[in-house]
Amino acid sequence: MTARLSLAPAAGALADAWSELRVHKLRVLLSLIGIAVAVGALTAVVALGELQRQVMAEQSDRYGGRIATIMVGASRDDGAPMDWDAMDARFERVAERYAFSRTSRIVDGAVTVPVQLPEGVTQLPSRLVDPDYAAMHRLTLLEGRWFVEGDTELLAPPVVISEALWDMIGRVPVAQHPTITMTGDLAGTYQVVGVTPRDGPWDTTPRVDLLYDTYRERLGAMPSDVAVMREIWVPPTIVDELGPVLAMDMRAGAEPGLTISVNRTDWGAQAGFADSALIFQLVTGAIAGIVLLLGALSLINIQLVAMRQRIREIGVRRSFGATSGRIFTSVFLESVVATTVAGAVGIVLVVLVMRSDWVIELMFPGIQDVPPFPFSAAITGLVASVIVGAIAGLIPALVALRVKVIDAIRF
Amino acid sequence: MTLVSLRGVAKQVLLPDDSRLDILHAVDLDVDAGDHVSIVGRSGSGKTTLLNILGLLDSPSAGEVQFGDESTLTMRAGRLDRMRGANVGFVFQQFNLLAGRTALENVAMPLSYASGALFWKRDALAAAMLDRVGLSHRLSSLPDRLSGGEQQRVAIARALVRSPRLILADEPTGALDVETGASVMSLLDEVASESGAALVTITHDLHVAARARRHYRLDAGVLQPVDLDHAFAASAHAERSVVVAEPGAPR
Numbered sequence: 001m002t003a004r005l006s007l008a009p010a011a012g013a014l015a016d017a018w019s020e021l022r023v024h025k026l027r028v029l030l031s032l033i034g035i036a037v038a039v040g041a042l043t044a045v046v047a048l049g050e051l052q053r054q055v056m057a058e059q060s061d062r063y064g065g066r067i068a069t070i071m072v073g074a075s076r077d078d079g080a081p082m083d084w085d086a087m088d089a090r091f092e093r094v095a096e097r098y099a100f101s102r103t104s105r106i107v108d109g110a111v112t113v114p115v116q117l118p119e120g121v122t123q124l125p126s127r128l129v130d131p132d133y134a135a136m137h138r139l140t141l142l143e144g145r146w147f148v149e150g151d152t153e154l155l156a157p158p159v160v161i162s163e164a165l166w167d168m169i170g171r172v173p174v175a176q177h178p179t180i181t182m183t184g185d186l187a188g189t190y191q192v193v194g195v196t197p198r199d200g201p202w203d204t205t206p207r208v209d210l211l212y213d214t215y216r217e218r219l220g221a222m223p224s225d226v227a228v229m230r231e232i233w234v235p236p237t238i239v240d241e242l243g244p245v246l247a248m249d250m251r252a253g254a255e256p257g258l259t260i261s262v263n264r265t266d267w268g269a270q271a272g273f274a275d276s277a278l279i280f281q282l283v284t285g286a287i288a289g290i291v292l293l294l295g296a297l298s299l300i301n302i303q304l305v306a307m308r309q310r311i312r313e314i315g316v317r318r319s320f321g322a323t324s325g326r327i328f329t330s331v332f333l334e335s336v337v338a339t340t341v342a343g344a345v346g347i348v349l350v351v352l353v354m355r356s357d358w359v360i361e362l363m364f365p366g367i368q369d370v371p372p373f374p375f376s377a378a379i380t381g382l383v384a385s386v387i388v389g390a391i392a393g394l395i396p397a398l399v400a401l402r403v404k405v406i407d408a409i410r411f
Numbered sequence: 412m413t414l415v416s417l418r419g420v421a422k423q424v425l426l427p428d429d430s431r432l433d434i435l436h437a438v439d440l441d442v443d444a445g446d447h448v449s450i451v452g453r454s455g456s457g458k459t460t461l462l463n464i465l466g467l468l469d470s471p472s473a474g475e476v477q478f479g480d481e482s483t484l485t486m487r488a489g490r491l492d493r494m495r496g497a498n499v500g501f502v503f504q505q506f507n508l509l510a511g512r513t514a515l516e517n518v519a520m521p522l523s524y525a526s527g528a529l530f531w532k533r534d535a536l537a538a539a540m541l542d543r544v545g546l547s548h549r550l551s552s553l554p555d556r557l558s559g560g561e562q563q564r565v566a567i568a569r570a571l572v573r574s575p576r577l578i579l580a581d582e583p584t585g586a587l588d589v590e591t592g593a594s595v596m597s598l599l600d601e602v603a604s605e606s607g608a609a610l611v612t613i614t615h616d617l618h619v620a621a622r623a624r625r626h627y628r629l630d631a632g633v634l635q636p637v638d639l640d641h642a643f644a645a646s647a648h649a650e651r652s653v654v655v656a657e658p659g660a661p662r
Contacts, residue, residue, distance in 0.1 A: 008526040015523060023511035316507045319468055320569070321496015321524040323489045405468050409507060410459070 013326060017333035021341075024306065031302040032342035034295030035388060039339075040346030042288035043381030047354055048363075049281035050374040055364045056276075060267035061138040062199075065231055067268040068239035069136060071261075072230045072250060078257030081224035091230055094249045098242075102233040104130035105212045110226040113208050116181040117168055124165065125205060128212040136233045142166075144174035144194035147211050151193075157214040160194040165206035180208070186218050231265070239264060296388045303335060303396040314400055315408025324401050331400040335393025336386060343385020347378050413477075414576055414609050415442045415465055420474035422460050422632075434460045436632040437474070444576060446609040447600070449623035450634070451642070457632045458613045459581055465611060466579045467495045496524045500570030500608070502599065504582035506562040508554040508569075514541060515550040518568045525573060540568040544598060560591035564598060571602050578603050580612045584619055596622055617642055 021028050065071075074087050088105070095103065107128040115124050133139065134146040142163055151158045159180060161169075169192075172178035178192045196209070216222050234242055247262035254260060314327055322330075351373050353359055422435040434457040442448055442465070452458045463469035464476060467483060476483045478498070483491060500521070508517045515537050522533035529536065541547055544564040554562055563583065570578055583599060584592030596619055603610040614620050621639050628637035 008530040012523040012530060019512070019516065312507065313509055316503075316509065317520065317524075318492065319466065319495070319501050320521040321492055321573075323492040323524075325489065326524065406463050409468075409503065 009326060009329075013329040013333055014337070016330040017337045020330070020334050021338050027302060027306060028338055031299045032338055034298055035292070035339050035385060036342040036346040036349075038288060038292035038295045038346070038388075039343035039381045039385045040350045041291055042285065042384050043347045043377050044350045044354065045281065045284040045288050046377035046380045047350065047374050048284070050371060050377065051354075051360075051364055052280055054371050057267060058138055063137075064265040064267055065136050066138060066233060067266045068234050068236040068264060069266040070232045070234055070239065070243055070246065071263050071265045072232070072246070073227065073261045073263075075227070075259050075261075076257050077259055080257060083224070084222035084228050087228065087230075090250065090254075094246070095232075097249070098246070100232050100234065102132040102136055104133040104136060104231050106133065106229045106231060107212065107215075107222075107226050108229075111215070113186055113210070114183045115165075115208060116183060121183050122206075124208055126208045126210055126215075128210050128215050130212055132233070133231075136231060139196065142195045142197040144192070146194055147209075152211055152213045152217065154191070156189050156191040157211065158193040159190040160196060160209040161192055162196050162203075162205060162207040162209075163198045164204045165208065166192075166195045168206055186215070188218075236268060292384060292388055296392045299335065299339070299388070299392040300395050303331075303392065304399065307331075307396050307399050310400075311403050311408045314403045315405050318403070318405040319409055327403075328397045328401050332390070332393040332397040335396065336389035339385045339389030339392065340382070343382055343388075346385075347381045350381075351378070412444050413441050414444045414446070414479065416440070416477040417464065417471075418475045418477070420461075420464060420471040420476065422457070422464065422469070423472045434632050435464075435471070435634075438632075438634045440465075440627070440634060442577065442609050442611060444609055445604070445607050446625065447603070447612075447623045448610070448625045448627065449612045449614060449620035450627045450629055451615055451617065451620045451637065452613075452629035453615065456629045458629050461629060461634070462579050462581050462611065462613050465577070466499045466501060467491050493524075496521065497573065498576045500573065500575040500578045502563070502566050502570045502578065502580040502583045504585040506554070506559075506566045506586070508562055508565055510554060513551045513553060514546060514557065514565045514568075517554070517565055518572050521569060521573045529573065537568070537572055540572045541565070543571075543602060544568045558591075559587050560595055563587060563591075563595045567595070567599050567602065571606060571608070574606055574608070576608055578608050578610045580610065580614075582614055583612065584614070584616060592616070592619065617646060 072091065074082065076082050091103075105128070109125065109127075111126045111128060112123040113126040114121050129147070131147040131149055131151070139146065141160070143166075144160070146160060147158060156179065161180065165180075169178060169180065172192075174192060174194065179189045180192060181189050190208075190210075196207075198204075212228075222228060232246075243262055243264060247260070250260045250262060314322075317327065318324070354373055417438050417440045420435055420438040420440075421433070423431050423433050426432055438461065440448075440461075450458055450461065460469060464471055467476075467478065470476075470483070478494060483494075486494070508514075509520065512520070515534065518540055519533040519537035522529050522536060525533075538547070538550060541550055544567055546561060546564055546568070549557065549561060549565075552561075554565070557565065563586075567583075570580075578599070580599060584596060587595060599610065599612075600622055610623070612619060612623060617639060620626055621643075626637050626639050627634050628642075
């Protein structure tokens with residue numbers, strides 16, 4: 001009972017505020033459209049920021065690897081040919097001590113393969129990788145599968161081709177086992193096991209992804225003039241300590257003239273990435289903030305005008321025992337309740353819009369992991385609407401506080 | 412038992428030209444629990460100011476107001492507000508119902524400033540009170556859908572819903588025709604005496620004033636007991652002389 005007793009004034013003030021809003025629906029509605037729009041905009045901005053970050057992260061993952069990716073490269077500065085098998089052996093030796101879960105050798109852009117196409121044999125760019133590459137670069141396929149361990153044992157070695165190349169060979173479904181034929185050192189029939197999607201409409205590169213080991217076996221050894229990189233996916237928590245130690249281990253006992261580089265290549269290591277997402281959010285957030293401010297101004301305006309009509313009502317309430325504090329709270333809460341409701345409406349609308357698949361597709365073509373609507377965005381919107389309500393409610397509430405009861409009831 | 416007691420209460424206001432206007436002069440008045448007092452007076456005689464002081468809405472410039480056993484002189488504003496809410500019910504000439512609120516919401520309003528059961532059961536209490544004033548079929552009507560008499564009955568229900576010890580009625584029939592006014596006044600008398608509340612009525616209608624047990628006249632800020640029989644006689648004489656004088660009056 002005592003708890004209920006102490007609740008009465010708060011519950012009463014809230015009930016007063018709600019009833020006032022209910023009675024003046026039109027006035028409230030008009031003043032709140034701006035707030036709902038502004039809060040919706042603010043929420044959308046925060047949510048878009050999150051999505052944008054996700055899209056950028058995914059794009060960066062495709063190029064630089066996921067957080068955290070370390071890349072080990074090697075080169076000779078004495079002109080001697082590079083022995084990549086020796087480098088592999090060196091890495092395997094060092095890696096034994098680390099138990100890396102995923103690593104992949106990569107040769108990207110330096111190798112072309114002669115492929116028999118309808119218009120003749122064409123040198124196509126190729127990417128040589130290990131099976132772990134797909135997981136490390138968040139690669140998904142349009143059709144079929146990626147490489148798996150043991151693919152090198154197959155008589156017709158598997159290849160994964162780009163969508164542009166798939167178009168050139170007539171988009172034969174992977175289930176029907178399409179093949180491509182190569183000539184030269186790589187002569188033979190290769191089974192197409194998967195197709196990588198285009199990065200966008202601009203992506204027209206016909207490309208063949210081959211297993212590193214398949215290529216190496218066909219050629220006998222990796223040519224010394226290509227640059228082979230090795231990527232290692234490591235937990236982000238230990239990447240900073242691991243990098244220097246790994247570099248030291250890899251360089252230990254290296255013959256003169258051999259330079260081994262160890263870098264972090266994922267976007268988490270690049271300050272500019274976070275900055276650009278932040279700038280996007282700040283700019284759009286500032287715009288939403290201005291809209292919110294304008295909404296608040298119009299709300300104050302309308303509330304102040306309405307206050308003149310409510311002086312008699314306040315007088316009547318005061319004469320029936322409402323304390324000035326209670327009147328202040330009611331008028332103040334009225335504004336807070338109103339903007340909170342408006343804000344919630346704005347947030348719900350934005351959530352509904354942003355959850356629809358075609359909006360996501362339209363704004364972020366190719367996004368893979370659509371993150372759930374960010375909770376932080378909804379909370380930001382809600383907090384903003386409460387704050388706006390508090391600011392907009394303070395001035396009319398102060399005016400209400402100054403109403404003289406005896407004058408008000410004679411009005 | 413004395414409910415409200417005014418001792419030497421005076422009220423002055425400062426006019427815009429810095430001169431002082433005396434509204435009340437050394438008013439002494441005791442209102443007992445269950446008492447029924449009427450105060451008559453011309454417009455501008457200070458009736459409403461006196462009522463405001465009785466209802467703790469205004470404070471006197473001089474003198475003392477005791478409510479119950481307590482002096483209100485040093486009471487803080489919030490305490491006064493709560494005391495007024497719990498003990499005083501107002502009935503205004505212009506009804507002063509809250510626009511846009513149903514009859515039920517209007518009557519429940521004073522209870523929203525109470526606490527405990529009064530607060531949480533406010534709708535049921537308000538409905539019962541409206542039933543008492545014969546408006547149980549009008550619970551969800553808005554004031555502008557009610558007749559003047561109905562509006563004043565809602566106002567009476569509102570004034571009485573918190574079971575106040577003192578009801579202050581400021582020209583309660585001023586906006587009603589004679590017949591409706593009479594029925595509203597009977598209702599007010601009835602429910603006030605049922606609840607044992609003291610009723611102070613301000614009016615310039617002698618018939619309304621006559622319903623009270625004790626009668627006062629406020630003239631230029633001075634409060635004096637009055638014999639209503641004399642007042643009635645004087646008023647009848649005045650009316651007659653107006654009627655007699657009229658035919659000969661220049662046009």
